[in-house]
Amino acid sequence: xxxxxxxxxxxxxxxxxxxxxxxxxxxxxxxxxxxxxxxxxxxxxxxxxxxxxxxxxxxxxxxxxxxxxxxxxxxxxxxxxxxxxxxxxxxxxxxxxxxxxxxxxxxxxxxxxxxxxxxxxxxxxxxxxxxxxxxxxxxxxxxxxxxxxxxxxxxxxxxxxxxxxxxxxxxxxxxxxxxxxxxxxxxxxxxxxxxxxxxxxxxxxxxxxxxxxxxxxxxxxxxxxxxxxxxxxxxxxxxxxxxxxxxxxxxxxxxxxxxxxxxxxxxxxxxxxxxx
Amino acid sequence: xxxxxxxxxxxxxxxxxxxxxxxxxxxxxxxxxxxxxxxxxxxxxxxxxxxxxxxxxxxxxxxxxxxxxxxxxxxxxxxxxxxxxxxxxxxxxxxxxxxxxxxxxxxxxxxxxxxxxxxxxxxxxxxxxxxxxxxxxxxxxxxxxxxxxxxxxxxxxxxxxxxxxxxxxxxxxxxxxxxxxxxxxxxxxxxxxxxxxxxxxxxxxxxxxxxxxxxxxxxxxxxxxxxxxxxxxxxxxxxxxxxxxxxxxxxxxxxxxxxxxxxxxxxxxxxxxxxxxxxxxxxxxxxxxxxxxxxxxxxxxxxxxxxxxxxxxxxxxxxxxxxxxxxxxxxxxxxxxxxxxxxxxxxxxxxxxxxxxxxxxxxxxxxxxxxxxxx
Numbered sequence: 001x002x003x004x005x006x007x008x009x010x011x012x013x014x015x016x017x018x019x020x021x022x023x024x025x026x027x028x029x030x031x032x033x034x035x036x037x038x039x040x041x042x043x044x045x046x047x048x049x050x051x052x053x054x055x056x057x058x059x060x061x062x063x064x065x066x067x068x069x070x071x072x073x074x075x076x077x078x079x080x081x082x083x084x085x086x087x088x089x090x091x092x093x094x095x096x097x098x099x100x101x102x103x104x105x106x107x108x109x110x111x112x113x114x115x116x117x118x119x120x121x122x123x124x125x126x127x128x129x130x131x132x133x134x135x136x137x138x139x140x141x142x143x144x145x146x147x148x149x150x151x152x153x154x155x156x157x158x159x160x161x162x163x164x165x166x167x168x169x170x171x172x173x174x175x176x177x178x179x180x181x182x183x184x185x186x187x188x189x190x191x192x193x194x195x196x197x198x199x200x201x202x203x204x205x206x207x208x209x210x211x212x213x214x215x216x217x218x219x220x221x222x223x224x225x226x227x228x229x230x231x232x233x234x235x236x237x238x239x240x241x242x243x244x245x246x247x248x249x250x251x252x253x254x255x256x257x258x259x260x261x262x263x264x265x266x267x268x269x270x271x272x273x274x275x276x
Numbered sequence: 277x278x279x280x281x282x283x284x285x286x287x288x289x290x291x292x293x294x295x296x297x298x299x300x301x302x303x304x305x306x307x308x309x310x311x312x313x314x315x316x317x318x319x320x321x322x323x324x325x326x327x328x329x330x331x332x333x334x335x336x337x338x339x340x341x342x343x344x345x346x347x348x349x350x351x352x353x354x355x356x357x358x359x360x361x362x363x364x365x366x367x368x369x370x371x372x373x374x375x376x377x378x379x380x381x382x383x384x385x386x387x388x389x390x391x392x393x394x395x396x397x398x399x400x401x402x403x404x405x406x407x408x409x410x411x412x413x414x415x416x417x418x419x420x421x422x423x424x425x426x427x428x429x430x431x432x433x434x435x436x437x438x439x440x441x442x443x444x445x446x447x448x449x450x451x452x453x454x455x456x457x458x459x460x461x462x463x464x465x466x467x468x469x470x471x472x473x474x475x476x477x478x479x480x481x482x483x484x485x486x487x488x489x490x491x492x493x494x495x496x497x498x499x500x501x502x503x504x505x506x507x508x509x510x511x512x513x514x515x516x517x518x519x520x521x522x523x524x525x526x527x528x529x530x531x532x533x534x535x536x537x538x539x540x541x542x543x544x545x546x547x548x549x550x551x552x553x554x555x556x557x558x559x560x561x562x563x564x565x566x567x568x569x570x571x572x573x574x575x576x577x578x579x580x581x582x583x584x585x586x587x588x589x590x591x592x593x594x595x596x597x598x599x600x601x602x603x604x605x606x607x608x609x610x611x612x613x614x615x616x617x618x619x620x621x622x623x624x625x626x627x628x629x630x631x632x633x634x635x636x637x638x639x640x641x642x643x644x645x646x647x648x649x650x651x
Contacts, residue, residue: 174362176349177327178423179379192366
């Protein structure tokens, strides 16, 4: 039955092959066009290039900070939702998904409207005479983090929720009747059982964070440039496809390494909510 | 002096009828008491109140004279076993059993030796390093039992612990649980809807129906002297014969009634039940107490006889179940040893039973409704 109907995925597969896999391969192939050796030489040079290294460091640091913040914010929410009766979860989930249906640009420009020198926050504080000069809220690593956390939070919540909802409430009751206070029942039973969801959310957010482009480009300063912005500059401003390609290879390699390491410790399927 | 007391315990929910109404119960130290009843009868709710998961709307629960109504579950020192085992999936068997000891701050050495003992009691030595998923259902429930008794709690609560297991395993674990309970002298509350289980295991049975305790007593008193139509229908099989009270003679220990059945000579029955003359009553007769006479014989003075037609004979192995129809249209079930069946359907027979095997009850409820509830 499964085999017979597998042609159903053919259109989608063909589309992805032509529109995604092929251009990606062409892009990745670009530095190796002349010769394979010269490609690897260029890649080696790119890896030790100080300006690239700085951007890479910023990228990893930002992704890490954003991941930690979003998971810290998302965990209690996911916990709360997972303990609700299932018929009540739907409306909360709608609220959580709602930002995902709002244009990324709209949400990012909204942050600019809020945070800029003449923005809502600064003008409110100034009219209340709490500050005399506007605070620099925009174009720094803080504004980048705020914007990215806001976008990534739904993914964190949904990924953790899908694991937590499988943890039977009975287990916590059992732990309590066996002598654990509600707090200790959480630490000894719920938290360890939710770790697959927690780690999946961390990985997912970190990988998504590495590739962010619009938000850091619009909300960050020049010193907060992330690799996505750098790649775009190489192509659009400098027409340097080879460098853009080398940076993309580095980004892709980082993602693959992370996924590989994760798969050694947990099921990759934890990353997608639908798998049970 | 009772050890565990439920004093007028009640649980009401805003949206529905009370889940538990006026439950009062005195349980001795070391006693094995079963809560028996259909699902939704309030037995699990009552157990959850003893465990501390549910706060009673009114009433008190006392252990050894101390009010524990508002004590949180982890401070009650109660052991509990659930139908779904509820083992911690991320812990090995040994870690599961060690959990309550760790929560009590016991030393590593003591934990290891105690957990080992508990595993031995349930016959699972050598399984300590396995994970729960690597065990069968019966083994998982044994681990859950070990975990519930390892800290020698004052009270053990069991919520349909054998409900998910197959027949043979259930019978064996019934005996094992009973043996462990007796050896440890642990006061036990056991919830089940299986009347056979209740009759086998309990010192006393507490029958629940619609949120109320309808009878408390030893298994034999519950079975032989059901105090109402519900209990008679739920515990064991029963025939409910409608009759009318002709005369009553008060006496001691009980009253002597003369009853009129359709198609039968008047029958004299002793009963402690008080029924007015001319009132409608129900005579409860167990299927195994009736014998079938193919030809009419004059009943003995202490016997009752009633005419019937055999409709069906159902073979059940050691015994056979006979469905006979009375003239009134009522069906009566008779259980007789299979080897003695020399009857055939549509045969006219007489059903005979000793009058002392009759339990007389007021006809306040339609028996059909009871039988439906029991199913």
